[in-house]
Amino acid sequence: MILRRIARPLLAAIFISGGVNALRNSQEHAKSAGPFLDKALGDRAEQLPDSVPTDAETLVKVDAAVKIGAGTLFALGRCPRLSAALLLGSLVPTTAAAHAFWEHEDEEARQQHLIHFLKNAGLAGGLLLAVADTEGKPSLGWRTRHAAHSAGKHVQTTQQRVQKNAQKKGKQVRKQGKRVGDEVSRYRP
Structure with a gap:
């Protein structure tokens, strides 16, 4: 359907762009993600296997690679349900780490982060629809x-x-x- 051929690249564009930006500025993004990771992992980071990365910069790069790879697949209509699920899985921690509006004291900063949080919530809604979209074929x-x-x-x-x-x-x-x-x-x- 032509609608999917137009909508998928439009939805994927922000993820691909964000992934490229995160790779280019991985140290800066890691600084933003650091406090969130400290809260999320806490003392449990030592309990994870050595093969699981826990440093912020590596996780930012992995997240960026997921956004670029899954975003490209989604835009091209290849494995659209899986790629949408991967993008959704990447979007949730990114939103929680970067746009925690409830933590800001400054009203203007809080408002800006609320706008980005709601934008990401809208993207999540679009991705949920894409995850559920069977393209008119019966579900598994x-x-x-x-x-x-x-x-x-x-x-x-x-x-x-x-x-x-x-x-x-x-x-x-x-x-x-x-x-x-x-x-x-x-x-x-």
């Missing part, structure tokens, strides 16, 4: 239920055919048995 759940129902009907039909054939063969065997019995009784002295 519906297809699974439909396949199970069809398989059940097929099994039931096959069972009925087998029973009919067994009954038919049973009648034939009984008839043949009766004929054999009649023949045997004719030859008895």
Whole structure:
């Protein structure tokens, strides 16, 4: 549908742009994300495996790569539901880290962060719609239920055919048995 071909790149553009900006200014973004990470991870950072990055700059770069990669896939219409889910997963912590309007004392700063928070909430709504969009095709759940129902009907039909054939063969065997019995009784002295 042409609407999706227009809407997806429009929605993806802010994520791709934000990801490129975060890669270019990863140290600056890491400073903003640092306090949020300290609150979110706290003492649990030491409990995580060594392979899981916990420093702000690495996490900013990973987040930027997700935004660029998933945003590009989404814009091109490749794996749109998965890429929208990845973008949504990236948007939530970014919004909480960068636009915590409730933490600002200055009314003007609070208002600016509230605007960005609400903008991101709107983007999240668009991404939720994209995650749920099956492009007019039945959902995986519906297809699974439909396949199970069809398989059940097929099994039931096959069972009925087998029973009919067994009954038919049973009648034939009984008839043949009766004929054999009649023949045997004719030859008895």
